[in-house]
Amino acid sequence: MQTKPFRIGTRGSPLALAQASETRARLMAAHGLPEEMFEIVVLSTTGDRINDRPLTELGGKGLFTQELEEQLLSGDLDFAVHSSKDMPTKLPDGLRLAAYLPREDFRDAFIGRTAPTLTALPDGATVGSSSLRRQALIRRIRPDIDVITFRGLVDTRLRKLSEGEVDATLLAYAGLKRLAKEDVVTELLDPADFPPAPAQGAICVENRIGDARIDTLLEAINDRATYDAVSCERAFLAALDGSCRTPIAGYAVCEGDHMKFSGLILTPDGGKEHSIEVEGHREHAETLGRKAGEAVRVAAGTDFFEGWS
Numbered sequence: 001m002q003t004k005p006f007r008i009g010t011r012g013s014p015l016a017l018a019q020a021s022e023t024r025a026r027l028m029a030a031h032g033l034p035e036e037m038f039e040i041v042v043l044s045t046t047g048d049r050i051n052d053r054p055l056t057e058l059g060g061k062g063l064f065t066q067e068l069e070e071q072l073l074s075g076d077l078d079f080a081v082h083s084s085k086d087m088p089t090k091l092p093d094g095l096r097l098a099a100y101l102p103r104e105d106f107r108d109a110f111i112g113r114t115a116p117t118l119t120a121l122p123d124g125a126t127v128g129s130s131s132l133r134r135q136a137l138i139r140r141i142r143p144d145i146d147v148i149t150f151r152g153l154v155d156t157r158l159r160k161l162s163e164g165e166v167d168a169t170l171l172a173y174a175g176l177k178r179l180a181k182e183d184v185v186t187e188l189l190d191p192a193d194f195p196p197a198p199a200q201g202a203i204c205v206e207n208r209i210g211d212a213r214i215d216t217l218l219e220a221i222n223d224r225a226t227y228d229a230v231s232c233e234r235a236f237l238a239a240l241d242g243s244c245r246t247p248i249a250g251y252a253v254c255e256g257d258h259m260k261f262s263g264l265i266l267t268p269d270g271g272k273e274h275s276i277e278v279e280g281h282r283e284h285a286e287t288l289g290r291k292a293g294e295a296v297r298v299a300a301g302t303d304f305f306e307g308w309s
Contacts, residue, residue, distance in 0.1 A: 005039040006217070009068045009080035012042040013153050018178045019203045020081045023221070026101060030220035041077060043067045065206075069095060072206065078214055079207040083175075084199035084230055089238035091206070098215060099205040099222035100230055104174035106201035106251055108134065108194055110187040112168040113161055117187040118142060118194075121167055128157070128166035132268060136247035137194050138170075140270030154179060174201035195249035195264050198233035202226050225254040228282045232289035236263050239293025246305075252289070257282050263292050265300060274300045 006027075010020035017040070024038045045067045068080040069092050084100065091097070115121045118141060128150025129135050135147045150157060150169055154176070161169050170189075176182050205221075207214045229252040236250045247270075250263035260279040266272065274296050280288045 002037065002213075005037050006078045006214075007076065008038055008040050009071060009077040010040060010042060011045055011064065011068070015083070015154060015175050015179055016081070017042070019083065022178070023081045023101060023203065023205060026221040027217065031217065041071075043071065069206070072208060075208075078211075079205050079218065082204050082206060084202040084204040084234075085172075085197045087199070087204060087206075087234075089234055094209055095206055096209050097204045098207045099218040100226040101203040101205075101221060102223040103226040103229065104177055104201040106196045107173045107191055108170050108189045108196060108200075109173040109176055109185040110168060110170055110189055111158070111161060111184050112186040113164070114167040118168070118189070121145065125167040126165075128160065128169045131170075131197065132245070133197055133247045133249050133266075134170050136266040136268050136270045137249070138270070139268075140266065140273070141193070143270065154181065158184060172196075172200055191251060191262075195262060196251050198237045198248065198250045199230045200251075202230050204230070225282075228252070228259065228285040229254055232259060232261050232285040235286040235289030236261070236293040236296075237289075239290045240265060240297055250289075250292075252285070254282055259285060259288060261288055261292055263289075263296060265296055265304075267304070272304065274304070 008020055008024060010016045020040050024040065027033065027038060028035060045064050064086045065082060068077065071077045072080055073092065073094055110118050114125060121142065123144050124146060126146045126148060127138055128148050130149055130151040138145055138147050148166065150166065154171060157169055157171065160166065173185065173188060176185060205218050207218065232252040233250050237248055240246065240248055247266040247268055250261065252259055252261040258279065259282045262277050264273060264275045276292050276296050278288055278292045
């Protein structure tokens with residue numbers, strides 16, 4: 001019987017803490033355990049400490065996970081909670097994504113200061129975003145827009161917006177909902193026109209491979225539909241060597257045992273793109289995503305990736 005608290009690793013941002021708290025609450029409910037049986041351990045990551053430069057200059061997604069994963073591997077943490085879209089497609093040897101909480105709304109939210117929608121922005125308006133995917137999609141829809149890199153915590157970006165640094169910004173609707181900040185949204189973007197990042201809106205839990213005790217603990221909160229959908233999306237990303245250097249979008253939707261996946265890859269200027277839609281049985285989720293990614297890569301050709309991959 002467990003006598004000391006399970007140690008849950010997380011970043012220290014308000015959103016990360018909200019996600020760790022939700023994970024703890026679900027574990028408490030699933031196992032009938034008191035809150036004191038779960039200790040939330042906050043770690044600062046490289047991505048948190050350096051927020052004045054684009055992620056492409058710093059090394060990509062692993063910047064938000066490395067410190068947590070080091071303590072997982074050392075045994076100092078029992079498991080770690082992450083935003084799934086922050087996770088590299090290749091994890092360190094010995095670690096796995098064991099569970100996903102039920103997915104929140106995966107759409108992007110537009111927050112306009114000078115106009116309520118992306119299409120209503122005045123010519124030459126400035127939009128701030130740290131995501132190459134969002135930047136490329138904005139340019140695809142509004143090539144006249146000036147898109148600038150815009151990093152920082154949610155509150156930091158909203159403050160910069162209110163102070164007039166940009167005319168608008170975009171954030172994940174899921175994160176705003178988890179922070180009870182839905183009221184700032186002026187437009188929810190249709191995923192058919194503005195598809196989300198793979199794994200957007202999903203919280204994942206990472207642990208050590210072979211730790212049967214923690215596997216059993218986490219299995220009780222794993223949402224299978226989210227697990228399958230995100231597994232498909234991450235396989236698509238992996239097949240395209242997806243990182244913070246590549247504008248890639250994709251989302252899977254489960255309908256019973258069936259799954260539909262839509263994927264898109266763009267050049268950073270939004271001028272060229274290749275898309276795909278596939279469907280199949282959920283039990284083949286990873287294969288579905290991988291084959292979709294391979295098909296897009298072949299269709300795009302090597303010239304498509306030169307100079308920006």
